[in-house]
Amino acid sequence: MTSHSNSIENQLLRRTFLKRSTLSVGTVALSSLLAPALLDPSRAAANNTTSLGLEPALGSTPHFPARVKRVIFLSMSGGPSQFETFDSKPKLDEMHGKPMPASVTSGQPIAQLQGQELYCQKSLYKFNRYGESGQQISELFPHIGGVADDICIIKSMHTDQINHDPANTVMNTGTSISGRPSMGSWLLYGLGSESADLPGFVVLTSKGGRNPQPIATRQWHSGFLPGRYQGVEFYSTGDPVHFVRNPAGVSRNNQRQLVDAIGQLNKLEQQQRFDPEIETRINQYEMAFRMQASVPELMDITDEPQHVLDMYGTEGADGSFAYNCLLARRLAERGVRFIQLYHRGWDHHNDLTTFMPICAELTDKPTAALIQDLKQRDMLKDTLIVWTGEFGRTPMAQSNKGNSAGRDHHMRSFSLFMCGGGIRGGQTYGATDDLGYHAVENPVHVNDLHATMLHQLGIDHKKLTYFYQGRKFRLTDVAGEVLHDVLV
Secondary structure, X not given: XXXXXXXXXXXXXXXXXXXXXXXXHHHHHHHHHHOXXXXXXXXXXXXXXXOOOOOOOOOOOOOOOOOOOEEEEEEEEXXXXXXXXXOOOHHHHHOXXXXXXXXXXXXXXXXXXXXXXXXXXXXXXXXXXXXXXXXEEEOOOHHHHOXXXXXXXXXXXXXXXXXXXXXXXXXXXXXXXXXXXXXXXXXXXXHOOOOOOOOOEEEEEEEEEEOOOOOOHXXXXXXXXXXXXXXXXXXXXXXXXXXXXXXXXXXXXXXXXXXXXXXXXXXXXXXXXXXXXXXXXXXXXXXXXHHHHHHHHHHOOOOOOHHHHHHHOOOXXXXXXXXXXXXXXXXXXXXXXXXXXXXEEEOOOOOHHHHHHHHHXXXXXXXXXXXXXXXXXXXXXXXXEEEEOOOEEEEEEEOOOHHHXXXXXXXXXXXXXXXXXXXXXXXXXXXXXXXXXXXXXXXXXXXXXXXXXXXXXXXXXXXXXXXXXXXXXXXXXXXXXXXXXXXX
C-alpha cells in the first residue's frame, strides 16, 4: 500500500516537473512571439525598436522604404464647412440668396434639407492668401495660414455617407459597414509599435462648439483583427486612463506580483488552446502595468518650457484640443504609431457666425503649434498629419439666412489638409464646381486618402490584408489609389 502510494506520488511529481518545464519553454516561446527582441537584443538595435514594443504581424512590411514613422490624425467631428475654411467660391458669393440650380442638386442625397427650398449661402468670412504659396485660407484660421507653405490642401474630397456615425465609420475604417478594423489598428497590425510602455494607438477627445457629436468607441476598434491592435482612449482631465493609479495600500511590488500571477494562469490556458486573444490578454496586462508608470510621466508637462505652453495655448490638463495637441507631440516622441485627436463641435446646422469662430479659436492655434513644434524638433519629416472632418457642409443655407444661417451635411465634396514627411507643402490639390457642390477636378475618396497614408508608411495598401470569413480584407477594401501628385 505504501509502495503504491509512493508510486502515485512520484508520478505526480514527475508530471508536475514536466508541466512546469513545458510551461517554461512555452513561456519563452510565447515571449518570442510577443516580443522577439527580448531573446535577441541585436534585433531590437537593428530595427531601432524597444525590446517590449508590439511587433508587426507581417514580417514583410514595410513593403518599400517609408517616408514617415507615425500618423497624427486630427478629426474635426461634425463636419467643418469648407466654405468657411479652405474652399473660396466667388460664384457662390455672387449667387447668395438665390435658388440653388436644380441641375446641381437633382437626384442628389440631401440630409435635413430634403424637400425644402434650397438657397445659395455665401461664405460668411473672407479668405486671405497666406505664405509664399498664396494658399487661400479663411480669415478664421490665421495660425494655420502661418504654416500654409507646409500643408497640402485637398479640396476635392468625397465620401459615401451623409450622416455622422456612418460617415465617421467610413473615415475610420474605409467602409460604412460597422465592425471593420479602424485605420490605426491596421497600422499596428502591419507595422507594430515602437513604444515599450504605451499603447501603439492612442485616442484623445475634446469638445467645444455646437452640438458635440457622440463618438462611438468602435471608431478605434480592432474589428476582426486581434484585440491587441485596438486603440486606447486617454482622458485629458483627471486620470488619463481608468484605474491607472494603484488603490490605497497596494504597492507597485504588490501589483507586479498580481500581474505575474495572472500572467502565469493565462499562459497555462494558452498551453491548452492556442488563442490570439489569450496573447492579447497577457500582453495587455503587462502593458497596463507599465502604463502605471509611463502614463503619469507622459501627462506631467511640468518639464515643458513656458514658451511651448504659450505656443499651444494651454497650461495643461484642461481637456482642451490645445492640451491634446501637446500630448500628441509627447506621444509621438515616445514611439506611439497612430495618434488620433477628435474635436467635437463642428455640426453647424445653424448660427455659423456664433459657432464657427468658437471651433476655429479652439483648434487653429494648437494645430499650427503642433506642426511648428514637430518641425523645430526635426520630427515633421517623419510624421504625417491629417486634418479633416467626416464630410463637409452644403453650399445651401439651412435655418434662416443671415447671421443665424447654417449648413447641412454634405458628402459630395469637402476639404482637408495633409502635412509632414513626403507631402508637398504649399499646394492645393483638386477642385469643386463653381458652387462648391461636386468634386470635379481630381476627386479624392476616403479610400484614396488611406492608400496614400499607408504608402507614406511604406505599406502597399493592396498587400496589407487579413483573411476573415472566407476572403482577404484590407483597409481600402476593393478601391483606393495613392495620390502621387501630392507627394514630394
